[in-house]
Amino acid sequence: MINVEQLAKLVGDLEEEQAVQMAEAFVVQNPSKEEVEAVVAACQGGMETVGVRFGTGEYFIGDLIYSGELLARIMSILKPLMVANNTSKTGTIVLGTVKGDLHDIGKNIFRGMAEAAGFVVHDIGFDQPASAFVEKVREVKPDIVGMSALLTLALDGVRDTVKALKDAGVRNSVKLIAGGNPITPEFCKQTGIDAYGGNAANGIKTCLAWVKK
Amino acid sequence: MEKNIEEEKNIEEMTIAEVFEEAKKELNFLPPIDDVRNGFGEVFLTTFTVF
Amino acid sequence: MSEYQKALYTRTLFDDAIGMKKEPDRVPVMSNAFTWPIVISKYKLSEVLRDYDKLFEIWYGFARDYYHDSLFDFGWRNPMRIRDVLGISGDYVFNDEEGTINHIEKHCLEVDEYDEFIADPRRFMMEKFFPRRMTNLAGSRLNAKNTFVAGMNEFAALGQYIGKLAGAVAELGVLLAGGGYLTYFDIWIHNFRGLKGTLTDLRRIPDKVQAAWEKYAPMYEFAAYDLPFRYSPPPPIPPSIDIALPLIGSGLLSRVQFGRFVWPQIKQVADKATVDGKTIMIFAEGNVEHLYEYFLQLPKGVACIQFEKDDIRKAKAILGKHCCIIGGISLELLNSGTKEQCIEETKRLVDDLAPGGGYIFSEAAMMAFKTDGRPENVRAVTEYVRMNGKY
Numbered sequence: 001m002i003n004v005e006q007l008a009k010l011v012g013d014l015e016e017e018q019a020v021q022m023a024e025a026f027v028v029q030n031p032s033k034e035e036v037e038a039v040v041a042a043c044q045g046g047m048e049t050v051g052v053r054f055g056t057g058e059y060f061i062g063d064l065i066y067s068g069e070l071l072a073r074i075m076s077i078l079k080p081l082m083v084a085n086n087t088s089k090t091g092t093i094v095l096g097t098v099k100g101d102l103h104d105i106g107k108n109i110f111r112g113m114a115e116a117a118g119f120v121v122h123d124i125g126f127d128q129p130a131s132a133f134v135e136k137v138r139e140v141k142p143d144i145v146g147m148s149a150l151l152t153l154a155l156d157g158v159r160d161t162v163k164a165l166k167d168a169g170v171r172n173s174v175k176l177i178a179g180g181n182p183i184t185p186e187f188c189k190q191t192g193i194d195a196y197g198g199n200a201a202n203g204i205k206t207c208l209a210w211v212k213k
Numbered sequence: 214m215e216k217n218i219e220e221e222k223n224i225e226e227m228t229i230a231e232v233f234e235e236a237k238k239e240l241n242f243l244p245p246i247d248d249v250r251n252g253f254g255e256v257f258l259t260t261f262t263v264f
Numbered sequence: 265m266s267e268y269q270k271a272l273y274t275r276t277l278f279d280d281a282i283g284m285k286k287e288p289d290r291v292p293v294m295s296n297a298f299t300w301p302i303v304i305s306k307y308k309l310s311e312v313l314r315d316y317d318k319l320f321e322i323w324y325g326f327a328r329d330y331y332h333d334s335l336f337d338f339g340w341r342n343p344m345r346i347r348d349v350l351g352i353s354g355d356y357v358f359n360d361e362e363g364t365i366n367h368i369e370k371h372c373l374e375v376d377e378y379d380e381f382i383a384d385p386r387r388f389m390m391e392k393f394f395p396r397r398m399t400n401l402a403g404s405r406l407n408a409k410n411t412f413v414a415g416m417n418e419f420a421a422l423g424q425y426i427g428k429l430a431g432a433v434a435e436l437g438v439l440l441a442g443g444g445y446l447t448y449f450d451i452w453i454h455n456f457r458g459l460k461g462t463l464t465d466l467r468r469i470p471d472k473v474q475a476a477w478e479k480y481a482p483m484y485e486f487a488a489y490d491l492p493f494r495y496s497p498p499p500p501i502p503p504s505i506d507i508a509l510p511l512i513g514s515g516l517l518s519r520v521q522f523g524r525f526v527w528p529q530i531k532q533v534a535d536k537a538t539v540d541g542k543t544i545m546i547f548a549e550g551n552v553e554h555l556y557e558y559f560l561q562l563p564k565g566v567a568c569i570q571f572e573k574d575d576i577r578k579a580k581a582i583l584g585k586h587c588c589i590i591g592g593i594s595l596e597l598l599n600s601g602t603k604e605q606c607i608e609e610t611k612r613l614v615d616d617l618a619p620g621g622g623y624i625f626s627e628a629a630m631m632a633f634k635t636d637g638r639p640e641n642v643r644a645v646t647e648y649v650r651m652n653g654k655y
Contacts, residue, residue: 016467057554060518066463100359102366105460153362153633224405230390232405236412242420252491257419258389259487261350261398263446263454264343 002026002035004042011046012053014063016070019046023077036081043074043116044204051201064199068109075116090118091211092142094174096133097126098157103150106180110146110200117204119144119211130157130164137170144207146197149180155187162191175210179203233258268501270437274333275502278439280621282505282543282588283565287621291614291653293646294441294504294545294570294590294624295332298341300631301325303363304639310358313344316425320432327433329639331646334504336441336547338429343422349414351400363633369458372396375465378472385479397455430501441545442503445488445533446510447526448477453513462513466525474525489533493542505568506542509533515550519557527558538563545590548572549630556582572629580617589617590624593645598627598637603644610645614653625649 002022010019026039050067053059059067093114097107104126111121124136126148137145145165147158158178165171178188179197188196194210197203224232237250265273273289280288301322302312312318319339327335342365347353357366372393373381381388395401400411430440452473453462465473493506514526530546537544544567546559551573559569560583568588571579576591583589592613597606610625617623625646631637 014467058518060521060554061516061550062463062513062521063518065460065516066467069460069464100362100364102357102368151364153364224409227405228391229394229401229405229408230387232409233390233412236409236416239409239413240416240420242417252487252495253420254416255483255487256491257416258394259484260419261346261352261415262389262393263451264347 001029002031002039004038007039008042008045008049011043011067011070011074012049014050014059014067014070016073019070019074020077023074027077027081031081036078039078040082040116040118043071043078044113044201047071047113047116048201051199054199064109065105068105068112071109071112071116075112089120090208091144092120092122092140093144093146093207094122094124094133094136094140094142095146095148096124096128096136097148097150098154098161099127099129100157101149101151101154102126103148103180106150106200107146107148110148110179110197110203113200113204114146114207117208119207130161133161134164134168134170137165137174138168142174143211144175144177146203146207147176147178147193149178149183152182154180155182158183158187158193159191162193166192175207177203177206267431267434271434271439271501274437274439275504277333278504278568278624279543281624282568282622284586284588284622285565287655290655291618291649292333292504292624293331293649293653294334294626295326295330295336296570296627296629297326297335297631298337299363299365300633300636303632303634308360309363309365310344310360313339313342314348316345316421319425320429323429324432327436327438330643331650332438334439334441335433336508338426338440340422340426340444343418346415346418346422349400349418350398350411351402352398354399367454369453370397370455371458371461373456373476375457375461375469378469378476382472382475382479385476386483389483393456427499430499430503434501439502439504441508442506443488443492444508444510445544447514447529448480448484449514449517449526450510450512451480451484452477459513459516463516466521470525489536493537493540505545507533507537507544508547509544510547510549511552512549515548515552515555519554522555523558527561530558531561534562534566538566543567545570548574553578559583560586562587568624570624570626576613576628577616580623584617584620584622588622588624590626591617592625592628594628595631595636598641598645599635601641603641606641606645607648610648611652614649618653618655621655625653 007019007022047067050059054064095107095111097104111123114121122136122140124132133145147161149155149158176193177195177197178193183196185196195206237254243250243253277288277292280286281292299309302309305322307318312322323335323338344353355368355370401408453459457465514522517526534544546567546569548569549572553574564586568590570590580589593610597609
């Protein structure tokens, strides 16, 4: 038995030690598949709170980055349970930071939350040329392609990736989402990207809506 | 010749901190005033902790 | 006017703007150009940063061809020759085509080494930190010694370049900004624990981090503050501002964390600077509106603050009676606007921000890429302030 509201609150409050203790106690209880799914949902809920507080300015970028670490730690505790319970995969995402950009913190936060939401994430890393995205898409046939960019310069990399996916004839088989500081809804519209990522929690919501269709 | 080999052997037995002190003696631009050399060395190490 | 008199005049402009006791003769102009003058030149970035003659040509040319009163960066930001001999160039990834330099974080302190560092920080620095950071210290001790010697000789060559540039641009009435002083947080994220590492350490083991900083402080304060600002004779040509204090990662912290981990150090150095009659320029990256409550606690008349993503008029409204504000024209406008549009905007900025003093005009963000501004626009706006910024 676990108090999922309490867990969600602890994650949202960035109370790492207490959240970790709860997760560790939970794991040894041999929980059911439904209980595991509830716990994962609680973590997502907590991360959504983080996103909201970031939006209001209560949390800052440093807190956001830390929340990614907190989530990663809890997910690693829960991982054996998720594998054992064969928690049905929600969908597949190919994720990467585009060429010319070595930033990966936002991408990693998104990945952590996507995995918590049940997505299988193929993270191709940072500074990835358009061809690397195309190759991975051909290989794993994902539902979604996520592009991350923090430098304004890297916006060209995002455009190039979209074009390359079109040229390779795979653009219509995936949904495209992009996130990072210079990415705006207008940019996404102009570039033919299906959705603007915003903060990671919003991005995950969008992705979940896509795969549930 | 023999003296040089002896000096080199000594260097190889030094800690990095001692090696740094030796290095300060060989700068080709500072007058032989210990305080100035030491100060310069400190600024160098501090700067290249970050830059 | 002699070179020294010209330099003094410019210094007085900055002192008056920062001192907040009177309006300066005119609005001073600080440059926010980093690699921009290099990337718009015929030279490659990686080439120029390794050649003091080319650096001199570029930065002297920049001082001569525009109307800034002070240069902030002038090649010190990326001392590649020193990095080359020490073996730390590998942490910096250049793309000459795009004109970018990316820094790869290094973790020269592992999370389980805090106790060791705290027990004897000097020893840790010499025996672990420097060999991890300066890869050319590897191999024989003789090789390590030669690396140190080469590094310090190159460091002196950088100093000579700076001295030569300072003298030459003083003839034009232009000053260089002064020496750098970093927060322990920024030092930590750069090469000790990285950004993620430092942020998680501050949550998981904050007492250890603070103990480590407390132990590191004497070494740092001596070399970065006391030696240059208390014990050394003043330089022959004054800088425009004495102490350049960047807030790089520090601006990523929430107000609570900033207040706990960064503010005490800044307050301390601001108090010291007040006693020593030195001025500080806080160079804030990102948006730091959440930190204004701290800036209001700075001693009045010691600091100017360069804003990047903040609403500069809001900053002036909140902070303007207490500390000098630096900021100005957006890079988007400098790049895509017409000369007339740029001058229009500059006029609006000066009209809104200059009255009462306490204002320094600058480009709104670090200029690093070709697309950060067109030369004719940069010339037009700086010239406008030079000619029309009189009080």
